[in-house]
Structure formats: structure tokens, C-alpha cells
Amino acid sequence: MTVDTMAAIRQTFFQECEEQLSEMEVGLLAMDEGNADSETVNAVFRAVHSIKGGAGAFKLTALVQFAHTFETALDLVRGGKLAPTPEVMKPMLRAADVLSDLVEASRDGREIDESSYASIAEDVKALTVIEGEAEEEEVIDFQPAVIDIGGPEVAPEPEGPKLHEYRIKFTPRPELYANANEASLIIRELSRLGQIEVNCDTSGVLDLDAVDPAGAYLSWDIKLNSEVPIESVREIFEFVDGEADINIETDGQPEVSAADIASLLALALGGNSTSETPAETAEAAPEMAKEPANEAASASSALTETPKNVAVQAQTTIRVEFDRVDRLINLVGELVINQAMLSQRVVEANFAGSSSVVIGLEELEQLTREIQESVMAIRAQPVKPLFQRMSRIVREVADATGKEVRLKTDGEATEVDKTVVERLAEPLTHMIRNAVDHGIETPEERVAAGKPPEGTVRLSAAHRSGRIVIEISDDGAGINRAKVRASAIKKGLISPDAQLSDSDIDNLLFLPGFSTAATISAISGRGVGMDVVKRSIQALGGRISISSRPGQGSTFSMSLPLTLAVLDGMAVSVAGQTLVVPLTAIVETLKPKNGELHGLGAEGRVMAIRNTFVPLIDVGTQLGFRDTPADPERSVAILVETGGGARNALLVDSIQDQRQVVIKSLETNYGTVAGIAAATILGDGRVALILDVDALVTGTFEDHLGESLRFGT
Amino acid sequence: MENVSSSANGVNREFVSFHVGTQEFCIDIMGVREIRGWTQATPLPHSPTYVRGVINLRGAVLPIVDLAMRFGIGLTEPTARSVIIVVQVHQQVIGLLVDAVSDILTVAEAAMQPTPDIASELAKTFVKGVYAVDGRMISIVALDSVLPVSSKAAA
Numbered sequence: 109m110t111v112d113t114m115a116a117i118r119q120t121f122f123q124e125c126e127e128q129l130s131e132m133e134v135g136l137l138a139m140d141e142g143n144a145d146s147e148t149v150n151a152v153f154r155a156v157h158s159i160k161g162g163a164g165a166f167k168l169t170a171l172v173q174f175a176h177t178f179e180t181a182l183d184l185v186r187g188g189k190l191a192p193t194p195e196v197m198k199p200m201l202r203a204a205d206v207l208s209d210l211v212e213a214s215r216d217g218r219e220i221d222e223s224s225y226a227s228i229a230e231d232v233k234a235l236t237v238i239e240g241e242a243e244e245e246e247v248i249d250f251q252p253a254v255i256d257i258g259g260p261e262v263a264p265e266p267e268g269p270k271l272h273e274y275r276i277k278f279t280p281r282p283e284l285y286a287n288a289n290e291a292s293l294i295i296r297e298l299s300r301l302g303q304i305e306v307n308c309d310t311s312g313v314l315d316l317d318a319v320d321p322a323g324a325y326l327s328w329d330i331k332l333n334s335e336v337p338i339e340s341v342r343e344i345f346e347f348v349d350g351e352a353d354i355n356i357e358t359d360g361q362p363e364v365s366a367a368d369i370a371s372l373l374a375l376a377l378g379g380n381s382t383s384e385t386p387a388e389t390a391e392a393a394p395e396m397a398k399e400p401a402n403e404a405a406s407a408s409s410a411l412t413e414t415p416k417n418v419a420v421q422a423q424t425t426i427r428v429e430f431d432r433v434d435r436l437i438n439l440v441g442e443l444v445i446n447q448a449m450l451s452q453r454v455v456e457a458n459f460a461g462s463s464s465v466v467i468g469l470e471e472l473e474q475l476t477r478e479i480q481e482s483v484m485a486i487r488a489q490p491v492k493p494l495f496q497r498m499s500r501i502v503r504e505v506a507d508a509t510g511k512e513v514r515l516k517t518d519g520e521a522t523e524v525d526k527t528v529v530e531r532l533a534e535p536l537t538h539m540i541r542n543a544v545d546h547g548i549e550t551p552e553e554r555v556a557a558g559k560p561p562e563g564t565v566r567l568s569a570a571h572r573s574g575r576i577v578i579e580i581s582d583d584g585a586g587i588n589r590a591k592v593r594a595s596a597i598k599k600g601l602i603s604p605d606a607q608l609s610d611s612d613i614d615n616l617l618f619l620p621g622f623s624t625a626a627t628i629s630a631i632s633g634r635g636v637g638m639d640v641v642k643r644s645i646q647a648l649g650g651r652i653s654i655s656s657r658p659g660q661g662s663t664f665s666m667s668l669p670l671t672l673a674v675l676d677g678m679a680v681s682v683a684g685q686t687l688v689v690p691l692t693a694i695v696e697t698l699k700p701k702n703g704e705l706h707g708l709g710a711e712g713r714v715m716a717i718r719n720t721f722v723p724l725i726d727v728g729t730q731l732g733f734r735d736t737p738a739d740p741e742r743s744v745a746i747l748v749e750t751g752g753g754a755r756n757a758l759l760v761d762s763i764q765d766q767r768q769v770v771i772k773s774l775e776t777n778y779g780t781v782a783g784i785a786a787a788t789i790l791g792d793g794r795v796a797l798i799l800d801v802d803a804l805v806t807g808t809f810e811d812h813l814g815e816s817l818r819f820g821t
Numbered sequence: 822m823e824n825v826s827s828s829a830n831g832v833n834r835e836f837v838s839f840h841v842g843t844q845e846f847c848i849d850i851m852g853v854r855e856i857r858g859w860t861q862a863t864p865l866p867h868s869p870t871y872v873r874g875v876i877n878l879r880g881a882v883l884p885i886v887d888l889a890m891r892f893g894i895g896l897t898e899p900t901a902r903s904v905i906i907v908v909q910v911h912q913q914v915i916g917l918l919v920d921a922v923s924d925i926l927t928v929a930e931a932a933m934q935p936t937p938d939i940a941s942e943l944a945k946t947f948v949k950g951v952y953a954v955d956g957r958m959i960s961i962v963a964l965d966s967v968l969p970v971s972s973k974a975a976a
Contacts, residue, residue, distance in 0.1 A: 442880035731866035
């Protein structure tokens, strides 16, 4: 196997780990909520087990060891020996966090100091001893636990163990290796069940030059003498289910599937007891007959097993590199532009409205729009993984602050563009930290206020009029407005006699450099405040608002575009060029009058808008499109608001219209351009630039402009 | 590339040759993605004079470098014959504005001569070497140096 394939397999393993971890988290949270049905527990167990198995193949010892400890505890829950009480679930959830840390560290090739999670490992280990279940071997071992697979075998086997002879034909398919499984590991596990005799069938091996390195050519004939029931043997192959052809014969009899047993049972109940019934079924059948009602249910569940598997397989997904999707999106964008151009030409050619050309074109337009929507949907992802990460943040912060907090999520299935999901993680983390650290009171304070000691942070997502709205609310004390006000005055952010409404005061939180925490805590007082959150939300083309009721808690509400591929903008003309101003930044547009403009300093100009003066920025000269400033009276001013709430007026020649534009990166083939956020392609096929209002206003690109901008400083 | 000197006959390479002003240049055909006619470019603010702006290449935003300006020969006045050679430089795709494409040359790798030692910036920065073809001198453009350093660092 070449290094490349190993790397690819490794990558697949970690991709799958991510899925397993997410499944595990979902299951654990459900268990924590009290929904510890066997399917959920099994799912969690399987996830941890799979991670352990994969990690073993890559010799990730630390990961394997921890997963093993975790798995042992889970196995007890699965076997009903350990009840998933809150006391049990707490270390379990922490263990889940450690497991994901370990996976992440292994992926990045880092090592995590064992002492950092030793206490959690101990806690989890302690769970396994509660029941007096002596852990005889601490060696890493795949324990062949006998589990109830939901089949008819309800009662434990009444008689002593007896020796079975299994004949197993094991033929891995290429998928098995592609999924980072290893045939030898399976065989090694089998060898632990009893006496084993393995013959490798090499008849499938081709000549060396015909061999596909990723193929599977070997198969094994395995003879196993063991006391364990067939389920335990099959369990070993559970891992590679669907990735290998497995045929197990017991004591000379072909393997009996659950469905077969069910049909046999049906026969047996019908009075036609068959002599060929294998030993196990014969034992089970009389047991079942005593409880006909129960049996019917099991039989039907066994019967539905096969169609259920089929249904799962029908919902298959494929992994596609994002580059490919992006290329497709680009092409569709081009298609949209092309179609717009074609429409334009047809209009110019003066075809009759009923002509087949016009009708055909309308159909094309509809199709294009549908294609565009479908393609955008490929990039859409549910916010679920993002929300799951937040539950961890809540746990950590609650632990660190000695608070009791529960995270409730809503609308996890809401879909939004992948990039939005990714870039939301940081602001959301920050806000969740704030909600727990500043919002929720300590249990004592809560009890004193007549609330339950456990606080609740609610995280919800929903689609609303073409945008996604994410809300974070807590049932804490709400914003202490007097304190906020005092702090703002102390920091010189507002004047002591300023008249502020409640919502004005709440919005002070978004001012740069504002922090109300009396002592800077390690959790939320790390020098970045809500202003940073607001900026990152705005950078995503979103808006954030806040509402709070004393004693009842606060709600932060964010409204974001569903995709970063398109943007609502205002197309304006500046020095013969078309530029796009993002609509989220625009407050209003004005026609400057002579008396409203005032000079300030050598080149600075301000504009009076309802008795406040805002700096006037001539976009044409600022971008170097012309040397002499435009005549304001023949121009249009666009009032924009930037991060931190600063207002500025942008002077442009004229406004063309408002439109949705497809965002194209300038960085891909060129680089960043000061004052320009991105580019787009207009209906006539030409490129137009999208303004970066923040950079334009703050003049962060002064250096590029040299002397011309040095006024006023 | 490494085995060029070890081969007696040399490896043959193909180049696209073109005119910039009165001089003739060429670039390896493997780096050329396509050749297209001149379209009006959208100027980029604060860009060097040799960056003529950006154009739409089937949905991608493509910066256009005026090679004559880049080489210090002077600004190109785009005409109907002007062409844009779309080339791939590392991860970036850029368009080179040239006066006209003249030929496709097949030359032996070993026939490349070092850049004549003259003290001009053009020769030192943008020319990897020269070929003598039918009495003409054709300079091989070093594509790496064509885009400004700052934008490459930013990308």
C-alpha cells in the first residue's frame, strides 16, 4: 500500500470519526434527556467502538485506550447494568468531549497530555466498578460481549456452554480496506473466541501488473471451535457489515438469519415443528411460545429488519470535494449571466411576445433558476453540528463557573450555506459563553430569585423570509442596564447626561472595548467583546439585535443570509464604473444640497444629516478612479453604517438599481484589493467590484494611498 | 526538467510565441490555458499600472497583466488584433495582454541559451533564457515574476 493510499484511508477514517462523534454526541444528549432506549445506547456504543477499531488500525494508542475505557462504561449501560442517571451521564458527556479532542489531536498528529484528561478517564472507569464488575483485564481487548440483538433470543441460555464448530468464509470487498478496516484484525478477534484454523484462499490474486492496489483479492476459510453463540461471532463482523461477503456455517448447518428464525417460529407456532430446526432455535422456540404476544412483536421486528436496512442504504450520500461543487456553482452563475444576456438580445431583436423564441427563453429562464437553486442547496448544511459543539461549550463554562446550565436547541435541521455555518462557530461560541458566564446566575442566586437552580440557554434556528434567524436566549438575570450605563460613562463611551432608551443601553454592549464583567474572567473577558461578534456577523452580511427583560433573561437574535454566494446590493456608478454597495451596510440614500456640506481640514468634508455631521467619502477619488472630487450637488450620498455603529456618507455619481449579485473572489487569481470586498459579474458579462464599506470608511489601506489620505491625523 | 542535461539529443518543448512591441517572447505551451480576444477590463483600484483590471472568464475573475507595461516597454493600446493569453501560474490563472500571437515553436530543451548579460531590469527579472529561431531572438518569459509580489503574498 503506498503512502498516498494510506493517507487517503487515514483521511477517510477521520472523516468517519467526525460522523461517529456527532452521532455519539446526539445519542449521549438524548440519553441525558432521559431517552435511553436501546437503539440510542447501541448507536453511541457502535460509534465509540468504531472509532476505537479504526484508531487501533492506525496504532493511535492513546485514543484506543480512552475509547476502550469509555466503551466499557457504555457497554454496562447497554447491558442494563448501569442506569443512565444524570450522575452517570455527566462524566460520559465529558468523556465524549475528551474523545473528540483525542480524535482531533490524532488527526493533526498532536499528542494530548494524558494528565489533562486522566481525571475524566478515572471518573468513567469508576462507573464501571460501581456494580462490582471486576475489571480483570486492563489490556486493550475487544470483549466479545453477548448482546441482545433484538431477535427472539430473550432468555439466557439455560444450559452450560457447549462447543460449536463454525465454518466461516470471509471474503473482504475493496470497501473494507477503503474504510480503514483490516482483515487480519478481524481474524485476530476471532482467534480470541476459541480455537481457530485459518486458511487463506489466494486463488483470486492476479498477476502483479493487473493488481489494483486498492482492490481486494484474498479470502479466508476459517474454522473456529468456540463456546460462544453465533451472535458473538457475527458481532465481530458487524464492523465490516456490507464490506465483505461473510458466510458462517454452524456445526455443519448453514447460517440461520434472523428472518429465517422468524419464519421458522411461525411454522413452529402453526404446529409444524420441524426436525431440522437448529439447536439454538429449538431452544428459543418453546420460550417464545409461552409469550405469544411478545413473540409476535419480535418476529415482526425480525422480519422488518431486512427492509429497514434497504431503506438505510437507499439514503446513501456521496462525498464530494468542495472544489467541484464550487466549480459547478461558478458555471451555473455563468449560465445565469448568459441567459440574462440572451434575454437582452431577444428584447433588442423585437420578437413578438408570443413567438416561440420568447416562450422558449422563458422556459430556459425558469430552468436556469431551478438549477441555480438546486446547486446552492448542495452547499447547504444543517446547523446541527454547529449546535452540538455549543452544548460542549455550555458544559465547560458551566463547570468552570459553578453554574448549572442546560442547553436546549431548536431547529437543528435548518440548513444554511456551509461557509456561513463555519464562520458562525466563533461568534456563536462567544455568545454562548457570555450567556452562561454573564447571563445565567449562580444556583444560589437563582433559587433566591425563585427560579429553578438549573438555568437554561436556548439556541434556535429558523428560516424567515429568505434568511436564517438564529436566536440565543437565556433565562438569567437580564442586562443590568444601570451597570451598563455606568460602565459606558466611566469608559467615556457616552456622556453622563445622555438620554438613552433601554434598547440604546442594550446596544452599548456592541461598542468596541465594552465589558461589564467586574473581574475579567478566563471565559468571556478575553479582550474580544460583543463588538467583535457584531463585526463577524456583519462580515457575513448579517444583523444582530438584542432584547432583554430584567430578571427574565436576554435574547440575542441574528439574521443571516442563507448563502454567501449571492449578495443583495445597490449598483452605483462612479467615474464610469459600476460598483456594488452591500445593502446590509446602507442606512439611506440622500441627495446632498449645497448648504449641507462643510469642509474640514485640508481635504476633509462632512455632510450635515438632520443636524449630525458625518464624514463624506468620495468613492471615486478614494479608489483612485479620478483625481478631482466629484461635484456633490450632482452626486448621490449613500449613508452607510459600519462596525461599531459609525456612520459615513459615500459620494457616488448615480444609483443604477438594487439587485442580487453573485459573489466572485478576487483573491483566487489576484489578491486582496484595498477597499474592495469581492467582484461580481454583471448582466452584460463585465466584472463589477463590490465595495468593502468598512475598509473604505476606516481607511485601513492608508499605506497604499500614500500621502493623499494623511489629513486629519 | 532535471534530466535535460543528461539527455544527448535533449527533450523537445513547445512554446507559444507572441509579440510585445517589437520584441518576441514565448511561454511554455503547457502553461497556456487558452487564447482569447481583448475585452474591456474593469480597472482595479490601487493596482500597479501594468494590471489593466479584471475580466470575466466564464464566471472566474481574471486579472489582466499588460506585458509591455510590465516589461517597461510602454502601455499597450489594445486593438482588434490584441489578444489575451490565459496562463496558469502556480494556483493562479491570469491573462496576459500581448500585441499578437505569432507562432507555436518546437525547440530542443538544450537549445535554450542563457539570457544575454545586459544590465536591464527587464532581462534580469522576466526572461529565463532565449532561443534563436530562424535568426530571430525569442525570450522565454519567467511567468513567476509577472504578477506583483504583494498580490501573490495576499493570495
